[in-house]
Amino acid sequence: MDTGLVITIVVVLVLIAAAAVLAVPWQRSRRLRSRFGPEYERAVQEHGDRRAAERELTERERRHAELGLRPLSEGARRRFEADWDSVQERFVDSPEDAVRQAHGLVDRLMTERGYPSGDDDRRIADLSVEHGGTVDRYRRARAASERSAAGEASTEDLRSAMVHFRALFHELLGDGSTASAGSAGSDTADPGDPAAR
Structure with a gap:
């Protein structure tokens, strides 16, 4: 075999191996971005480093x-x-109580679906794996609920909290995945509106 041909083959094999090594992290990043949605970017911001964020998301x-x-x-x-319908009906007369x-x-x-209770941060991290697009809405709803308990939430805060709780509620009520969330509603749906249920 010609020496030039052997060198060419070796160079091509080295380039293919290098491309494969570089593609693995890119594919992992792409998969995590797709799975976690906005939660991926949130993790990167929190960690200030993509690799550290991806390690955490992989651990989740x-x-x-x-x-x-x-x-x-x-x-x-x-x-x-039925319980959700009852809670939603209360919103008109008692928004704080409904939230x-x-x-x-x-x-x-x-809890019924099997998520552990107790540690709110852990529960949110666990939810983010299948509900990355909704978990931030759940965070905002929880924050509004806490402001409401302290008497610091506006009616608009409470309305938004109901809409955000409803989004996760409908995802969890289905098969648990975001694919079943078609009836979750939007940010503009009125929680007191029977048609929004």
């Missing part, structure tokens, strides 16, 4: 896989739907 995936999440029975789904009850209902639903 590992922990999430060990949770043993379960779907709801049809009876449980109907009970949760507090919505928060509690979403927490109960998460």
Whole structure:
């Protein structure tokens, strides 16, 4: 075999190997961005470093896989739907109470599905694996609920909290994935409007 041909083959193989090595992190980043959505960017901002953020997100995936999440029975789904309708109807007359009850209902639903209770930061991290597009809305709803408990939330804060709680509620009520969230509503839906349910 000609020496020039051998060198060319070696160079091509080295380039292919280098491209493969460089592609692995890019593919991991792309997969994590796709899975976590806005939560990916939030993690990068919090860590100030893409690699550190990706390590954390990968760890979240590992922990999430060990949770043993379960779907709801049809009876449980109907009970949760009825409870949500009742909470939402209260919004018109008592928005603070409705937001507090919505928060509690979403927490109960998460527990029923198998998310661990107790550590709010851990629960949010676990939720972010399948609900990366909704988990920040849940954070905002929780913050508004806390402001409401302190008597510092406006009616608009409370309305937004209900809309945000409803988004996660509907995702969790379905099969638990964001794909079942078509009925989650938008930021502009009125929680007191029966058509928004």
